[in-house]
Amino acid sequence: MGMGKYVYMDQAATTKISERALGAMMPCFTEAFGNPSSLHEAGRDAEAVVEQARARIAACFHAEPSEIYFTSGGSEADNWAIRQGAALGAKKGKKHLISSAFEHHAVLHTLEALKKEGFEVTLLPVHENGLVRPEELKAAIREDTALVTVMYVNNEVGTIQPVEELGRICRESGVLFHTDAVQAAGHLLIDVKEQNIDMLSISAHKFHGPKGVGALYVRKGVALGNLIFGGGQERGKRAGTENVPAIAGMATALEESLENREEKNARTRAMQRKLLEAVRKIPCTRLNGDEERRVAGNLNFCFEGIEGESLLLYLDLDGICASSGSACTSGSLEPSHVLLALGLPAEIAHGSLRLSFDETNSEADADLVLEKLPEVVARLRSMSPVWKEKEDREEREREKPF
Amino acid sequence: MAMTYSEKVRDHFANPRNVGTLEDADGVGEVGNAVCGDIMKMYLKIDDGIITDAKFNTFGCGAAIATSSMATEMIKGKPIEEAEQLTNQAVVEALDGLPPVKIHCSVLAEEAIKAALDDYRSRKRDEIVHD
Ligand SMILES: Cc1ncc(COP(=O)(O)O)c(C=O)c1O
Ligand SMILES: [Zn+2]
Numbered sequence: 307m308g309m310g311k312y313v314y315m316d317q318a319a320t321t322k323i324s325e326r327a328l329g330a331m332m333p334c335f336t337e338a339f340g341n342p343s344s345l346h347e348a349g350r351d352a353e354a355v356v357e358q359a360r361a362r363i364a365a366c367f368h369a370e371p372s373e374i375y376f377t378s379g380g381s382e383a384d385n386w387a388i389r390q391g392a393a394l395g396a397k398k399g400k401k402h403l404i405s406s407a408f409e410h411h412a413v414l415h416t417l418e419a420l421k422k423e424g425f426e427v428t429l430l431p432v433h434e435n436g437l438v439r440p441e442e443l444k445a446a447i448r449e450d451t452a453l454v455t456v457m458y459v460n461n462e463v464g465t466i467q468p469v470e471e472l473g474r475i476c477r478e479s480g481v482l483f484h485t486d487a488v489q490a491a492g493h494l495l496i497d498v499k500e501q502n503i504d505m506l507s508i509s510a511h512k513f514h515g516p517k518g519v520g521a522l523y524v525r526k527g528v529a530l531g532n533l534i535f536g537g538g539q540e541r542g543k544r545a546g547t548e549n550v551p552a553i554a555g556m557a558t559a560l561e562e563s564l565e566n567r568e569e570k571n572a573r574t575r576a577m578q579r580k581l582l583e584a585v586r587k588i589p590c591t592r593l594n595g596d597e598e599r600r601v602a603g604n605l606n607f608c609f610e611g612i613e614g615e616s617l618l619l620y621l622d623l624d625g626i627c628a629s630s631g632s633a634c635t636s637g638s639l640e641p642s643h644v645l646l647a648l649g650l651p652a653e654i655a656h657g658s659l660r661l662s663f664d665e666t667n668s669e670a671d672a673d674l675v676l677e678k679l680p681e682v683v684a685r686l687r688s689m690s691p692v693w694k695e696k697e698d699r700e701e702r703e704r705e706k707p708f
Numbered sequence: 709m710a711m712t713y714s715e716k717v718r719d720h721f722a723n724p725r726n727v728g729t730l731e732d733a734d735g736v737g738e739v740g741n742a743v744c745g746d747i748m749k750m751y752l753k754i755d756d757g758i759i760t761d762a763k764f765n766t767f768g769c770g771a772a773i774a775t776s777s778m779a780t781e782m783i784k785g786k787p788i789e790e791a792e793q794l795t796n797q798a799v800v801e802a803l804d805g806l807p808p809v810k811i812h813c814s815v816l817a818e819e820a821i822k823a824a825l826d827d828y829r830s831r832k833r834d835e836i837v838h839d
Binding site: 616689690 | 722749
């Protein structure tokens with residue numbers, strides 16, 4: 307393995323754990339190794355770590371510690387919120403759910419499962435710019451709407467949804483509002499109270515914490531049922547001995563990512579602008595998703611005449627790790643559902659490139675991308691029948707007599 | 709779930725053989741469609757029933773490019789009857805295998821060769837009719 311000998315531009319897939327987060331985890335393996343449920347001192351030490359982490363994470367979102375539940379990651383938090391949010395509605399005869407067309411599969415597949423159990427699902431359009439329109443949510447809410455779930459930041463195109471407004475509409479209509487904030491937490495300032503959020507999912511490995519741990523915020527007063535049954539952990543709501551080291555690592559990583567946030571964000575924005583300006587110069591290239599309302603660390607492009615996987619493989623040969631759509635779907639042959647939701651034709655959606663970066667990326671990283679990407683695009687186009695056909699067509703057009 | 713390609717696939721992908729077009733091709737075949745991802749266009753030069761040159765243009769994944777490259781290598785210098793027998797399994801074997809989800813991409817190479825040979829034959833027929 308050529309460990310570390312590459313430029314990593316796939317921070318939205320996962321991040322490297324920060325040294326501080328790793329440092330917070332280590333003593334939980336060796337000293338505070340007890341079971342937080344045990345009565346003895348070893349158990350109390352571990353419990354103290356977990357409860358401190360809960361309070362620190364709650365503070366980052368302006369929530370109460372008792373509103374934070376630890377999970378195995380973003381997918382579990384999404385599954386839990388949506389399944390049990392739907393169940394709460396069903397108790398009152400409400401069996402309609404609203405979401406958006408470009409959610410993560412953790413949300414979309416949970417909704418699919420609920421459909422089979424008799425729920426009706428409305429997926430709001432996200433339009434060409436990758437944004438949900440609040441007035442369209444308002445129009446979609448019905449008497450029998452149990453839950454609205456709309457992601458905070460899209461993982462492929464990085465667009466930031468108008469969460470506060472969506473939350474207000476839900477609050478006014480008395481509908482439960484969940485947001486998958488996996489790509490937002492640690493990057494944007496989130497205030498669950500001001501933004502009218504009832505439930506919110508996060509995942510530590512997206513902000514330089516460990517993998518396999520996340521959290522669900524559930525507003526006090528929402529009587530969410532269990533997803534996992536067993537022991538009495540998480541106040542009886544989520545069974546299983548706590549992953550103490552990971553929980554400690556998540557709390558530290560989240561705090562760290564929010565320290566000097568503005569400064570780090572400004573650096574990342576500058577890198578985004580530099581990359582965008584240069585990549586745009588490649589002919590027949592389009593930026594996917596709104597140019598303004600997107601997180602600083604995301605760029606998503608389509609290059610006409612090029613297929614995404616070969617683009618990634620060639621970049622990989624040049625020592626650049628990037629992604630085409632979501633890492634979770636790279637095993638599938640379908641073009642990205644996110645880009646299709648943005649209205650892109652399938653043949654163009656096949657050629658997408660996601661660059662995701664943050665303050666841990668250097669100028670040299672961006673420079674290497676800008677050196678290699680145009681070469682790779684040109685090389686793939688030179689062997690593409692789609693590109694050749696387009697060129698031949700344009701040639702004929704030019705030669706046409708007026 | 710990361711997909712791993714064999715060394716051979718990686719080699720044929722990184723340094724594809726016979727990329728390009730043949731302006732004076734005797735047979736040209738295009739298969740696939742952009743909706744499923746891959747498109748392959750095959751150009752053949754045929755002399756006395758022997759494939760003397762083969763070139764390809766491919767829009768597609770790593771497996772599609774590698775199989776195009778390998779397939780053109782396998783039919784160059786062969787009589788058309790032999791080239792016609794080339795199966796996608798043979799191409800996959802020559803590449804030391806492909807991940808299961810990528811097998812369908814190798815079918816394209818076999819189909820592209822068949823389409824190019826069909827084109828060659830129909831041109832031949834036209835020649836005879838016009839003579
Ligand atoms: C928007 C979004 N939601 C959910 C998830 C799933 O998170 P996890 O990998 O922690 O289960 C991801 C990560 O890929 C994501 O980007
Ligand atoms: Zn393919």
